[in-house]
Amino acid sequence: MKNVLELLENDAANDASHILFADSQRQLSAGECLEETERAASALLSRSLCGHGAAVLLPRSVDCLVAAFAAADAGGFYTILDEEMPEARMQAILNSLDPAVIITDEAHLECAERMLPGRAVLLKDLKNHDIDRAGLDKVRLQMAASDPAYVLFTSGSTGMPKGVVVSHQSVLAYADWLIHAFDLQSDDVFAGAAPLYFSMSVSDVYGTLAAGAKLYLLPRSLFVFPMQLMKLLNEQQVTTLYWVPTAMGLMAQWKIFDYIRPEHLRRVLFAGERMPAKTLNAWRQALPDVAFANLFGPTETTDICTYWKADRPLQDEEPVPIGVACSGCRCFLIKEDGREAADGEAGELCVGGPFLASGYWNDPEKTAKAFRQNPLNPHYPEILYHTGDLVKKDADGIYQYLGRIDLQIKRHGYRIEPGEIETAAENIAGINACAAIWLDPEQQILLAYDGKKQTEEELKAALAKRLPEYMVPDRFLYQKALPQNRNGKIDRGKLAAEARKED
Amino acid sequence: MDEILAILNKVKPGQDYAHDEDLIGHKILDSLNIITLVFELEQAFGISITPVDVTPENFKSAAAIQALVERKENE
Numbered sequence: 238m239k240n241v242l243e244l245l246e247n248d249a250a251n252d253a254s255h256i257l258f259a260d261s262q263r264q265l266s267a268g269e270c271l272e273e274t275e276r277a278a279s280a281l282l283s284r285s286l287c288g289h290g291a292a293v294l295l296p297r298s299v300d301c302l303v304a305a306f307a308a309a310d311a312g313g314f315y316t317i318l319d320e321e322m323p324e325a326r327m328q329a330i331l332n333s334l335d336p337a338v339i340i341t342d343e344a345h346l347e348c349a350e351r352m353l354p355g356r357a358v359l360l361k362d363l364k365n366h367d368i369d370r371a372g373l374d375k376v377r378l379q380m381a382a383s384d385p386a387y388v389l390f391t392s393g394s395t396g397m398p399k400g401v402v403v404s405h406q407s408v409l410a411y412a413d414w415l416i417h418a419f420d421l422q423s424d425d426v427f428a429g430a431a432p433l434y435f436s437m438s439v440s441d442v443y444g445t446l447a448a449g450a451k452l453y454l455l456p457r458s459l460f461v462f463p464m465q466l467m468k469l470l471n472e473q474q475v476t477t478l479y480w481v482p483t484a485m486g487l488m489a490q491w492k493i494f495d496y497i498r499p500e501h502l503r504r505v506l507f508a509g510e511r512m513p514a515k516t517l518n519a520w521r522q523a524l525p526d527v528a529f530a531n532l533f534g535p536t537e538t539t540d541i542c543t544y545w546k547a548d549r550p551l552q553d554e555e556p557v558p559i560g561v562a563c564s565g566c567r568c569f570l571i572k573e574d575g576r577e578a579a580d581g582e583a584g585e586l587c588v589g590g591p592f593l594a595s596g597y598w599n600d601p602e603k604t605a606k607a608f609r610q611n612p613l614n615p616h617y618p619e620i621l622y623h624t625g626d627l628v629k630k631d632a633d634g635i636y637q638y639l640g641r642i643d644l645q646i647k648r649h650g651y652r653i654e655p656g657e658i659e660t661a662a663e664n665i666a667g668i669n670a671c672a673a674i675w676l677d678p679e680q681q682i683l684l685a686y687d688g689k690k691q692t693e694e695e696l697k698a699a700l701a702k703r704l705p706e707y708m709v710p711d712r713f714l715y716q717k718a719l720p721q722n723r724n725g726k727i728d729r730g731k732l733a734a735e736a737r738k739e740d
Numbered sequence: 741m742d743e744i745l746a747i748l749n750k751v752k753p754g755q756d757y758a759h760d761e762d763l764i765g766h767k768i769l770d771s772l773n774i775i776t777l778v779f780e781l782e783q784a785f786g787i788s789i790t791p792v793d794v795t796p797e798n799f800k801s802a803a804a805i806q807a808l809v810e811r812k813e814n815e
Contacts, residue, residue, distance in 0.1 A: 460771040461764065461799075463791045487771055491791045694754055 239382035241408050242310045244446035245271055251449055255423065258299045258445070259473075260454040265299050267449070270306070273364050277307035278373055280358075280366035281338065286313025287376065289337040290388060292353070293317045294327075294345045295360065297433055297454060302442060304340040304360050305387070305433075309405070312376035313337065314385040316400070317434040320345060322705045328352050330390050330398055333599050382406040388598050389436060391536050392653045392708070394643075396660025400598030401536045403439075410591035411539040412443035414563050418544065419504055419530070421448035421477070426501070428475040429454050430484060436536040437509055437650065440479055450477075460484055467497040476503040479532075481650030482512040489516045494523035508532035508541065509650030511638065514551040521547065533559035533638065536652070537607065537622045539592040542566050543636050559628065559636045566590040568636070569621065570628055575612040578629065583639055586628040587611070587621040594622070644729075646675040646682065651707045658684065658710065661703035667691060670719050672727045673710060676736065684710035685732040687719050712736060744806050747784060751777045757802045764796050774799065781805070787812035 238244070245267065248257060253268030265273070281291065291308035293315055295301040301317060308315035316334055318327055331339070331352050339357050341349040349357035386405045393399040415421065427445055429452050431437035445452040453473045459466040467488075470478075485507060488494075505520060505527055512531055521529060534541035545560025562568040569577060570584030578584030589611060596604035611619040627639040646653040658673035662684055669688030676683050684696070693713050700709050714736045722728040748757040752773050755763075763769050769777065777799075778789045789812060798808045 458764070458767075461769065461774050462794055462796065464794065484771075487775060490775055491794075493791050496791050697754075 238409050239405055240309065240377060240380060241386050241405050241412075241443065241446070242274070242306060244409070244412065244443065245274065245306060248446060248449045252423075255449060256451050257449075258302055258452050258454070260298045261456050263299060265303075270299075270303065272368070273303045274306040274310055275368045275373060276366050277303060277340075277360065277363035278310035279369035280363040281307055281311035281313070282369055282372045282376065284311070284337045286311045286337050287379070288313070290314050290316050290334050290385075292331060292334060292336040292339040294320060294339055294341040294349050296320060296342075296344075297457070299454070300342070300360055301433055303364070307363065308340070309386055310373060310377075312380050312384075314387050314402075316388045316390065319432060319434045319705060323702050324348065324352070325703055326398065326705065330400070333397070334388065334400065380405075382409070383595070385595065389434065389536055391436075392651075392657045393603075394645075394654040394656030396657050398657070399600065399603060401436075402595040402598050403536075403539055404595055407539045407592050407594065408439065408443055410565060411439070411541070412447035414565055414592075415440055415444045415541075416448045418563065419477075419506070419528075421450055423449040425450040425476045425503070426474055427452045427477045427479065428470055428473065430457065430460070430478075430480050431509075431650070432457075435650070436540045437479060437481070439540045440506075440532075444479075460487065463488055463491045463493045464497060467493060467499060470499045471497075471501065474501045475499065476501050477506070478502065478504075479506040479508070481509040482507050482516060483510065483649040485520060486513065486516045489519035494520075499524070502527050504528040504530070506530050506532050508534070510647040512557045514555050514557050515553040517547065517557055518551065518553060521550075531557050531559060533636075534588075534592075535622070535624055535626075537594040537624070538566070538588050539594070542568060542586075542588045542590075542592060542624075545635065556637055558631070559638045561635065562588075563592070566592055567621075569611065569613060570630065571612060571623075577613055580630045580632070580634070583627050583629045585642055586624045586626045586636075588624060589619060589621045593620065644675075646673075648675075648680070648682065648707060651705075653682075653708050658682070658700075658704060658708055661700055661708075662686060662696075664703065665691075665696065665699045670727070672719060672729055672732060674729050674733050674736075676712075676733055681711040682708075683712045683714060683733065683736050685714040685716055685719060685727075685736070687716050690715045714739065741802065741806055743784065744802050744809065747777065747780045748802060748805075751780060761801045764800055769799065777805075781809060785809050785813060787815075 248267040249271040257267045258265045293304045305315040339349045339353045385402045386408050388400040390398040429441035529547035531545045532541045533543045543559045545558040567589040569587045572584045611621045625642045644655045655673035662671045667689030671686035674683045720728040720731045
């Protein structure tokens with residue numbers, strides 16, 4: 238296999254009537270999904286997508302997936318945009334990506350046209366096109382497995398989002414690992430909660446395609462109403478959850494399983510941020526027959542590079558392990574001096590193998606910094622992605638996550654570079670210098686700043702125009718001058734302490 | 741009613757709770773806000789609110805929340 242679309246083609250060949258994707262509006266069988274994809278892809282052929290991207294500006298839906306698949310089928314790659322992000326950020330992404338088209342719907346057409354004049358197309362129109370079998374076969378023949386399948390933009394420390402380029406072969410290798418590691422079958426049903434512009438959705442979507450299973454896209458708003466959510470899981474006969482710990486924590490806080498049980502659930506996978514053992518224990522106690530696993534990895538390893546199947550009980554205070562390398566992946570813990578960490582010693586998690594992204598879009602400098610030679614291998618070129626995650630091996634050889642080497646924040650599963658918040662804040666009139674700081678026990682982002690004092694409302698409103706909602710700080714701390722440590726850097730620890738003093 | 745408004749403003753400040761009739765549809769209250777709000781209501785009124793009570797109808801407005809609290813107080 239060389240194109241991710243072959244997974245869909247296999248599903249359609251195996252059982253065209255099997256329902257693959259559903260949202261609250263409609264559902265698509267494998268045959269229908271393939272037909273819609275091929276129609277839209279045929280329409281895109283004239284746009285010569287090879288080597289170029291298609292931006293997708295659609296609400297989280299089955300249609301959004303069809304648009305993405307169509308781009309991949311037409312020989313290009315896709316970038317799914319967060320429709321709720323501020324237009325300035327979206328424009329910055331589009332300027333860098335320079336996609337051949339932006340696929341959208343009527344509700345977003347005006348915005349799409351404004352950002353990319355002359356390049357907006359309606360998915361509805363694309364789907365009316367006749368299938369050009371010869372044209373599609375030709376681009377398939379010409380494409381390589383190493384071509385990008387998608388470019389996923391994540392927070393960048395300089396303020397500009399980073400585009401992670403992931404190839405077809407990486408997605409295929411990853412999906413193959415996922416279905417085998419968790420024995421996913423055609424009768425499995427995923428309840429997807431992840432946004433489609435977020436790497437966790439890659440597991441939902443391609444795990445579903447590789448297993449010939451079914452993915453139901455949960456409306457995000459349902460997490461407000463836990464009973465309705467659980468009823469829907471039962472109605473849809475959901476067997477598989479892949480959620481962020483925050484969502485699981487909410488259900489545990491509601492003690493939801495005292496009221497209703499997910500009757501068809503077989504496995505619960507989680508990733509995106511640190512899982513408190515207390516939350517995991519609440520789920521395990523309530524659902525003893527369900528398998529649980531902690532998945533760990535950055536967007537740069539497609540989705541995941543290590544995992545831990547919850548095979549032993551944990552104390553509430555214990556850290557939840559991140560486990561072992563995924564089969565086929567190579568993981569090393571490398572110390573600052575370039576040597577391998579001994580067991581029990583902390584080192585940076587560095588990953589090689591087929592799940593690796595190709596690098597960052599339009600950013601050779603950042604690519605060279607993060608994707609570089611394995612310092613333990615002087616014999617031949619072997620690129621490792623340096624994750625920036627500090628990890629150690631415990632006495633049983635199991636990986637334990639310790640923290641970040643840099644300042645990166647993980648919040649509700651979203652990956653945030655404080656630098657992106659700081660760049661946005663520095664552009665607000667009156668702000669001189671600032672620091673975005675993660676307050677871990679409070680699970681809040683603090684923005685400390687100096688310059689002109691402003692109200693919280695003013696700052697929040699100004700930042701909401703520049704940043705996605707999940708990046709907008711929760712708290713603000715005004716200082717006459719930001720304190721510095723001995724190295725002349727902003728003293729983040731001191732600022733966190735100052736903020737807590739104000740409580 | 742003032743007490744409900746005060747609690748809402750504590751949970752998520754800066755909203756027009758007195759007039760907004762669709763707090764959920766307008767995405768004013770998210771999943772984390774709701775659980776904090778329920779905790780605050782339980783503390784303030786000495787009531788117990790279960791997930792069964794957490795429905796769009798019961799949380800669509802300050803008045804609806806007030807009605808829920810009154811029902812729970814009389815239980």
